[in-house]
Amino acid sequence: xxxxxxxxxxxxxxxxxxxxxxxxxxxxxxxxxxxxxxxxxxxxxxxxxxxxxxxxxxxxxxxxxxxxxxxxxxxxxxxxxxxxxxxxxxxxxxxxxxxxxxxxxxxxx
Amino acid sequence: xxxxxxxxxxxxxxxxxxxxxxxxxxxxxxxxxxxxxxxxxxxxxxxxxxxxxxxxxxxxxxxxxxxxxxxxxxxxxxxxxxxxxxxxxxxxxxxxxxxxxxxxxxxxxxxxxxxxxxxxx
Numbered sequence: 001x002x003x004x005x006x007x008x009x010x011x012x013x014x015x016x017x018x019x020x021x022x023x024x025x026x027x028x029x030x031x032x033x034x035x036x037x038x039x040x041x042x043x044x045x046x047x048x049x050x051x052x053x054x055x056x057x058x059x060x061x062x063x064x065x066x067x068x069x070x071x072x073x074x075x076x077x078x079x080x081x082x083x084x085x086x087x088x089x090x091x092x093x094x095x096x097x098x099x100x101x102x103x104x105x106x107x108x109x
Numbered sequence: 110x111x112x113x114x115x116x117x118x119x120x121x122x123x124x125x126x127x128x129x130x131x132x133x134x135x136x137x138x139x140x141x142x143x144x145x146x147x148x149x150x151x152x153x154x155x156x157x158x159x160x161x162x163x164x165x166x167x168x169x170x171x172x173x174x175x176x177x178x179x180x181x182x183x184x185x186x187x188x189x190x191x192x193x194x195x196x197x198x199x200x201x202x203x204x205x206x207x208x209x210x211x212x213x214x215x216x217x218x219x220x221x222x223x224x225x226x227x228x229x230x
Binding site: 090095098103 | 170
């Protein structure tokens with residue numbers, strides 16, 4: 001089945017830029033969605049179709065996808081961005097039609 | 110306000126059954142595919158399955174880990190999606206979220222608050 005690989009953790013100082021990667025075989029040929037989940041809360045969509053932002057999501061959140069890596073970039077990181085982030089794709093060749101990455105814990109130092 | 114509210118979770122013994130409900134409001138329920146995603150304590154997100162909208166046949170797809178045990182259905186007249194869980198195992202213990210997406214490849218743009226299912230003797 002298709003596997004998405006994320007780093008378990010990323011740390012960044014306030015005001016700096018955080019980059020969270022999501023690796024997968026030829027992931028650039030798929031559409032990648034990103035979710036933010038804070039403790040005790042449901043996930044929230046922050047990026048869809050690689051780089052689009054839902055209404056209400058700050059412009060500081062952006063995404064890209066090429067080759068074997070998709071990236072979620074958070075600029076001018078704030079304390080409130082501290083959360084778990086998950087990438088997700090659809091894969092019709094997999095026994096799991098929907099695949100999530102393992103998640104990345106973003107820590108704001 | 111667009112909203113999804115899950116209900117029906119609780120403590121259940123291994124081998125028993127449980128049915129979860131997901132009640133939608135604030136949008137045209139019948140236009141959307143509805144998915145279930147679960148999260149075991151301290152773990153990541155795992156897709157369980159989904160049901161397409163009637164426009165796409167209303168058919169279902171499941172993760173291999175639940176296929177044959179779980180069934181998803183929908184009642185568009187009531188704006189409710191269901192997750193029937195049979196032959197429950199301890200490893201099914203998780204928070205279960207319902208979420209929507211228009212079709213295959215779409216993102217899950219709205220999530221419910223989740224309902225906890227604990228499978229234990």
